[in-house]
Amino acid sequence: MSWHVSVYVTLKPSVMDPQGATVQRALNQMGYKAVQSVRMGKFTELEFEGGLSEADVKKQANEICDKLLANPNIEAYRFTMEKK
């Protein structure tokens, strides 16, 4: 048994996202005029082995995001957990 954790890291709304802005302009030029905003983020998949409890996995995933996967100065994160 293992836990599959999907982590989404996104730039905070107040942080400029030049990459997203460029993708948005490209989409608009491609004809997708309705796309008003694009924000780029990061997606990470973590596999936890060893029969940890749900609470332990959640605690560790939070720590991992706080310490490494997201920079609290500029980014927010959320994750989903799935037992496999």
Next chain:
Amino acid sequence: MRFSIPVFPGSNCDHDCEYVVREVMGQPVEMVWHKDTDLKNPDCVVVPGGFSYGDYLRTGAIARFSPIMKSVADFAAKGGLVIGICNGFQILCEAGLLPGALIRNKGLQFLCQSVYIKVEETDTPFTNTCQKGQVLKIPIAHGEGNYFIDPAGFQKLKDNHQIVVRYCDVKGNATAESNPNGSLDNIAGICNEKRNVFGLMPHPDRSGEDMLGSHDGKFIWKSILASTVVTK
């Protein structure tokens, strides 16, 4: 004055820093591998530029967990002088030794060019031989040099006079046109509250001699040598 330069996998300005400190400024230098914990008893630590850990995840994000960074943090906490250049600045921000973060350049392009920066604060160990408002010509080479900090943090930087250098034109005007990467308030370099840790995106390590196009980087190195803060 003794200098130590931590070397990470992917550092590529470590030798530029070594060269300017040893050959141009005539000071002893120790190169310290990132897996070591002994800084070799320096008076000043230079965290060099480059692409530590391939810039994976975020620039500087992985390097900050290298064993040597714990020693750098301890050294800084005791008042030791730490200067981070380019990727070194990014590492110091990730490590929490400096506030804020460096994000993708506004124009998305990697920029490799000479810029002008204005010295806003001279009461730091890194700028004490400069005049207030002095314009320095120093090169940049980065893809993620766009300085960002939240409004509360920005206010604190201003209140504590931590904005040390700002991008400007040749006359010293910090205009939108002279801001190469979209940095908040044209910020090119900041120090911590105690003023013993300094990070900047421009490269004083690559501007120590006229042969390189400018010797203005020497003002930073001369200031460090002239500073009265000696840890030992």
